[in-house]
Every structure is written in structure tokens, then in C-alpha cells.
Amino acid sequence: SKLKDPRATSASQAQEIAKSTPVISWMNYANDGEESAAFEAAIVAAYHFTAGMDEETLSTLENSIIVINPAHNPDSHQRHVAWMKGMKVGPNGTPDRIAAEHQGDWLMSTSDTHYKLDSNRDGFALSQKESQIVAKEMRHWSPQIWVDYHGEPEEYFFAPYAIPVNPIYPSSIVKWAEVIGRANASAFDEHSWTYTSREIYDLHYPGYWDSYPAFNGAIGMTYETNGGGDKGFQYYRNDGTISTLKNATAHHVVATIATAKAAAENREGLLNDYYNFFKQGMDEVRDEPVKQVAILGGKQPNDALNLVELLLEHEIEVFVTSDEKAADGISYLYGDTERRSLPVGTFIVPMNQPNKRLAKVLLERNVGIQKEFLDEALAAHNYNNSVGANAPKKRVGFYDVTAWSLPLTYGVEAYGLSNPFTGNLSLVTEADLKVSNTTPGDKANYAYLFSYSSNDAASLMSKLMMEGFRVSMATEPFEREGKSYEKGVVVVRVEKNEESLHQRINELALESNVKVEAIDEAWTDKGILMGARTVVSLKKPKVMVLMDEPTDGRSYGAIWFTLEQRYGIEFTAVRVQDFNRADLFEYDVVIMPPGSAAGYKNLIGDRGINRMKEWIRNGGTFIGIQDGATFAIDDDVNLSSSRRLSGVRVDNTPGAIFRVNLDTNHFLSLGYDQHIPVHVNSATILTSSQQGANVAVFDESAILSGFVFEENKNNFPGNSYLIHEPTGSGNVILFAEQPVFRAYWRGLERLLVNSILLAPSF
Numbered sequence: 001s002k003l004k005d006p007r008a009t010s011a012s013q014a015q016e017i018a019k020s021t022p023v024i025s026w027m028n029y030a031n032d033g034e035e036s037a038a039f040e041a042a043i044v045a046a047y048h049f050t051a052g053m054d055e056e057t058l059s060t061l062e063n064s065i066i067v068i069n070p071a072h073n074p075d076s077h078q079r080h081v082a083w084m085k086g087m088k089v090g091p092n093g094t095p096d097r098i099a100a101e102h103q104g105d106w107l108m109s110t111s112d113t114h115y116k117l118d119s120n121r122d123g124f125a126l127s128q129k130e131s132q133i134v135a136k137e138m139r140h141w142s143p144q145i146w147v148d149y150h151g152e153p154e155e156y157f158f159a160p161y162a163i164p165v166n167p168i169y170p171s172s173i174v175k176w177a178e179v180i181g182r183a184n185a186s187a188f189d190e191h192s193w194t195y196t197s198r199e200i201y202d203l204h205y206p207g208y209w210d211s212y213p214a215f216n217g218a219i220g221m222t223y224e225t226n227g228g229g230d231k232g233f234q235y236y237r238n239d240g241t242i243s244t245l246k247n248a249t250a251h252h253v254v255a256t257i258a259t260a261k262a263a264a265e266n267r268e269g270l271l272n273d274y275y276n277f278f279k280q281g282m283d284e285v286r287d288e289p290v291k292q293v294a295i296l297g298g299k300q301p302n303d304a305l306n307l308v309e310l311l312l313e314h315e316i317e318v319f320v321t322s323d324e325k326a327a328d329g330i331s332y333l334y335g336d337t338e339r340r341s342l343p344v345g346t347f348i349v350p351m352n353q354p355n356k357r358l359a360k361v362l363l364e365r366n367v368g369i370q371k372e373f374l375d376e377a378l379a380a381h382n383y384n385n386s387v388g389a390n391a392p393k394k395r396v397g398f399y400d401v402t403a404w405s406l407p408l409t410y411g412v413e414a415y416g417l418s419n420p421f422t423g424n425l426s427l428v429t430e431a432d433l434k435v436s437n438t439t440p441g442d443k444a445n446y447a448y449l450f451s452y453s454s455n456d457a458a459s460l461m462s463k464l465m466m467e468g469f470r471v472s473m474a475t476e477p478f479e480r481e482g483k484s485y486e487k488g489v490v491v492v493r494v495e496k497n498e499e500s501l502h503q504r505i506n507e508l509a510l511e512s513n514v515k516v517e518a519i520d521e522a523w524t525d526k527g528i529l530m531g532a533r534t535v536v537s538l539k540k541p542k543v544m545v546l547m548d549e550p551t552d553g554r555s556y557g558a559i560w561f562t563l564e565q566r567y568g569i570e571f572t573a574v575r576v577q578d579f580n581r582a583d584l585f586e587y588d589v590v591i592m593p594p595g596s597a598a599g600y601k602n603l604i605g606d607r608g609i610n611r612m613k614e615w616i617r618n619g620g621t622f623i624g625i626q627d628g629a630t631f632a633i634d635d636d637v638n639l640s641s642s643r644r645l646s647g648v649r650v651d652n653t654p655g656a657i658f659r660v661n662l663d664t665n666h667f668l669s670l671g672y673d674q675h676i677p678v679h680v681n682s683a684t685i686l687t688s689s690q691q692g693a694n695v696a697v698f699d700e701s702a703i704l705s706g707f708v709f710e711e712n713k714n715n716f717p718g719n720s721y722l723i724h725e726p727t728g729s730g731n732v733i734l735f736a737e738q739p740v741f742r743a744y745w746r747g748l749e750r751l752l753v754n755s756i757l758l759a760p761s762f
Helices: 011-020 036-051 055-063 074-087 129-141 171-190 245-265 267-287 301-313 356-363 371-386 455-466 501-512 553-566 576-581 597-617 627-633 710-715 746-757
Strands: 023-028 064-069 145-151 219-225 234-236 242-244 292-296 319-321 325-331 337-342 347-350 413-417 425-427 447-451 471-474 478-480 483-485 489-493 517-519 535-538 543-547 572-575 589-592 621-625 656-662 675-680 693-705 720-727 730-735
Touching: 011 267, 023 129, 023 245, 023 267, 036 055, 036 064, 036 074, 036 145, 036 219, 036 245, 055 064, 055 245, 064 129, 064 245, 145 245, 171 219, 171 245, 171 267, 219 245, 242 245, 245 267, 267 356, 292 301, 292 337, 301 347, 301 455, 301 746, 447 455, 447 501, 455 471, 455 489, 455 501, 455 746, 543 553, 543 576, 553 746, 572 576, 576 597, 589 597, 589 627, 589 746, 597 621, 597 627, 597 720, 597 730, 621 627, 621 746, 627 730, 656 720, 675 693, 675 746, 730 746
Parallel strands: 023 064, 023 145, 145 219, 543 572, 543 589, 589 621, 621 730
Antiparallel strands: 234 242, 292 347, 292 413, 319 347, 319 425, 325 337, 325 413, 447 489, 447 517, 471 489, 471 535, 478 483, 656 675, 656 693, 693 720, 720 730
């Protein structure tokens, strides 16, 4: 669209285009595929706009293009339909809330993708195929209106938005949401239908499928209908009346028609503001402190490449330096301003580009939160603290996480530059992101080596291990042929593997984008030799991951997706209720994801806990994540000397980013620098282990991005994010938080991979 690039289209040209161009409205249904009324409404709406010959419909079509996506998340919808077919009683179901058809199965009746990840939080991460496809088509069509259809609150919801609205949006988005909202209200009033707006569903987090399209210039909105989904074909509401799938579908259809009509009637104004979204975004840069973001490869060049690849997928322009220059910038990891030499190969993301607002919300170190919202949230928080434990509480209002800065989530070195880089720059394309010489030029006589300094390297190592190749890890530095190697080099010896190694490592290196070196001798010039005991042979572990109630489905899904899709790590998924029937001694690693610590304790019971302790003493590795860690430190379970922080008030932290100090002498930190960012999205704080290693400890100045309640800030420093406690021949490894949160926290993946692949061998 010419309206998307103000560098090529002047304001006067844009106005001329707006006079004669149809507005584009994208209607996005079944994002949460379980919310069945949305899919049904899509079919009815498609029929209405293709078959309708009335004057109003023809006028809407004359002035607009309507894109209908009936199933953003078809897997989820298919599973829900299968569930309802199997569980519905009677021709129209039963409205009783306790009915089985309204109690969705953990795996079958879910709004999430195949991997149980929330597609409505995946907008900017684009981790899922569904998100990638929809985002690609969105960029192709460049809509001015985007509606994401959901369910099932007590009453129908449409825009205007609840606060907070992200401060990077222009005021026009609120203006147009009000216009569309009034049009919907008028249509609903004709039917005497009840509706609500301005509550719960905000526009702050950029990963929703209303906020992400809105950062691409659309007026993004969420509509929530009051039936279908878990409410089935009919359901008793709070007031005793019955909501039905039929009525909920009708509500969505009427809202679709009213929205399309309002968009068509305001076609020219919407198109002009669409142009202004990009134009004004670029104009704002003059008065903003950060002109560019510099992303350095450093010791993890592949992680920077992966971040840049995502930015290119968003059509954000990225450049690369061809000479070295110094620049003043704010460090993302430390928050201080420093003069930093930017080496050749530094990636530069200029804010002065058409997609500036999207670039800013994804890259800014700390996006502010609307003051009006914070005032209300703090007032509710203070009230809740002032009343007794059993008193009714006010909703504090945080609907989602408050920090997501991509340089921090990817764990790459980055700086916000106050002045543009003055050296030579060239535009980056996808072809530039391949590492040169990813495969060795010669067939190795002794071994293949590669640095374990990126997720891609961990993926290569993991895939080799899963395919049965014997792999080792050099845990001390060495030098050979004038080249220095830091600890954490993967060594794949020829003599210990089949002849097929030579071809396969070439193929996997190319696939993983990892540079592999072929060497002909075990001799080194300095440091350890290849036969040293500190070159640790790694065993392929057999892994169990617990699933189903009381495990949190989306947390399990993030682990499932990460292990299977990114690292090729094979595992057996075991229902918690079947844990005590499993032969635990067949497994090397057991992962307990976030969920309910009390639920785990009740289902596993004393017998299972005692058997788990015996298994750990005999060499098993237990990995507890968030509530899995809380289970492990329970007094009655006692797998670790750590405990949950007590004696002070610990509030829930709504998705903030903190800095931790790593014990770089510990094997779990291989491939990392001393300081890294981590995600905190709970009220879980682990005290230091007294009998093991506190591998990652919260820094004194820990908070990097996002919101933390004032009284909670002093609870973190000195307490542990990651603990390793050797027990007998085995290991207990505890994460205070989910390291692979929503599959977009890429920078912490190796901590989890190290726990799985290294711990059983170290």
C-alpha cells in the first residue's frame, strides 16, 4: 500500500488516494478456536456479504473490501467440535453449569494451538505457524479495520477499550474505536441487546490480535460474545436467563455488519489516519531520545541474527555496519548511558522508518503504562492490602505482562542510541542472515568443533545427540593453531561415531546456521587436550514431562514446542495422574512444569514423593519450574533446602524483566555471560539454597523493564532464580519462573536445555 510509506507518498498524494480507495476491513474469527460462536458467525457473515442485495450491504461493499478469516486457529476449533460432539447431552445440550459439556477437557477443549500455546498472545512473537500465516496476509492486505472475534463473558463486549492503552499508539485509534463502538451500540439497541465496553480488554500488550494489527496501522478491536465455547449450546447466566450459541452467533454477525458499515461510511477519514499513523510515527522521532537501536552479536551472534530475522518478518528495516564507530547509547542490560564502540557487523534499527511505531513497541527497553490505569491499579492494590484475608477484593487490573522488550527476551547486547550511527550502513535482507562457512570445508580426521554460544548451537548439539551421535562438551578453555576457544565448546569425535557423522553434521550445521570446524588432531597448544577429563561425554537422556491437570496447559505447551520444534529433544508426556504407574527408573529427567504445587502434591502423594527421592538419589534429574519448584521446596516434599520467601508481603509481579547474576563456573550457565535478563510473572520467590548452587541470583538493581509493586522490589535481590542441588547421584534443578514463557523468551532456552542435556552427565 502506498499509504504505508510516507517517504514515497506525500500528504497531498495520500489525500487523493483516500478519496477513491475502498477501506479494508479484516474480520478475524476463531483465534481462540474453542470460542465456537466466532466460527459460526464467520460463515453467516460471509454469506451475508456475498448474497446480500439490499441497499445497505451494496453500499458497504461499494466502499470497502471485507476480508473474512473464519478460523485463525483451526486446530483448536476442530478439537472443541470433537469434544462437544462427544459430551453434549440432548439435541440442544443442557444449560446446567455443572454439566460435563461445560467442563472442558484439559487437552481437547482448549482455545490454544496444537502446541497448547495461546495464539492470542503470539502476535509479535510469531512463534506459531497460524500467527505467521495470518501476519503475512495482514501485511499483504494492509487493513484499516481489524476485529478479532472471541467469547464468552456475561455480556457482549466491543470497543472502546479498557485502559491501559499503549502510549505508543496515536490518539486516532481511540477516536475511531469510539466511532465503531457507537455504531455497534446503535445496532444492538435496535435489538434491545445488552452490551458493555471500556472494561477488562485493554490495548497495552502488543501480542494480542487486536493490538498487533493496531501497531501495523489498523484500528484493532476485540469483540467478545456471550455464548458458545465452554458455554456450549446453552448456558445459565448469573441472572438465571440462558445464553445460547445461536444468539451469541447472531450478536457477532450483527457487530460484523455494523462495523463494516461504519468503516465504509468513514472510508476517507480512516484511510487518511492510516497514512498519518506511519507519517506521524516518523515525525515523532525528532523529539524522542532514542534515534536508533544497536544490536550486537558479541558472543552470541546467532541469537542476534534470529532477532533480526523476526524484525524482518515484521517488515521492520534493519541495517548492518561495515565500519567501526563509537556511539553514545543506553545499555539495555544495565540502564546506564555509555560511549560504546560498535564493531563491524552491528545491526542498526533506525526509528525513522515507516514501521517506527511497531519497531518502538517491540524494541523499546521499557514501555510506559498509562498513568490513569496505574493510579486505579495502585488504589485497588492498597485497598486489598488494607482489608482482611477473607474480605472481598478489588480487581487490580493487570490483564497481561508489562514488559516484552525483544533485545532483552532474546538476551542480546543492545543499546538505544541518542544520535544516529555515522558510519556506513547497508540494508539487511533475509539472505544476509546465514552464517558463512556453516559446514566444514574438509572431512575431519579427529573431530568436529563448534562453540556452544547460541540457541542454534544448542539445537545442533541436541539434534546430534537425539540421532544417536556421541557428543562431548569441553568445560575448560584451550588454544590450538593460534585460536582461543572458551569453555563450552562442543566436541564430536570421529572415532566414537559412525561414518555417517561426516555427512550428517554438515547437513545439520547448515540447517541450524552454525559454523562447524573440522580438526585433524587432538593436540592443543595451550589448556586442556581433547582427551582431558574436563571434556565431558554427554549421554542421551530419556525425558519425562508431566502434563494434564494440575499442570498449566500453556506452560506445558511452551516446553513441548521448545523441545520438539526448536531442539528436537525427544520426551514422553505423562499425565500427572499416571505418574505413580510409570517406571521412574527408566527415565533420566523428569520435568514438572508450572501448574498447582498443591495439586501435584495431592496427586503424586507420599508414595510417589518417596519414590521420586529414591530415583534422584540414584541418578535422576528433577527439573521443577515455578509451581514445580514450589512443589519441590514444600516442607512435606523437601527436595531442596530452598524455601518460598516468607515473613514479608510478596505480591504478584505482572510480567516484568529482571537482571540476574550467573555463576559462570557452573555447568548450567555454559554459553552465557555473567549477567542476563529473566522474566518474572508470578508471586514465586525462592530463597537461596543452603546445600547446592545458586546458579542465578537476582541482582541488587534487578528491575530492567515493566511494573513491580513498590513493596515487592526489595524482595528479589539475593534470592534465587535458578538452583542446582546435587542429591546423591542425582540432581534437583529449580526455576523460579518459566524460562521459555510463551515460547518468545528465547534468551533463556539454553538454561532449560542445559538442565536436560548436561545435568545427567555432569
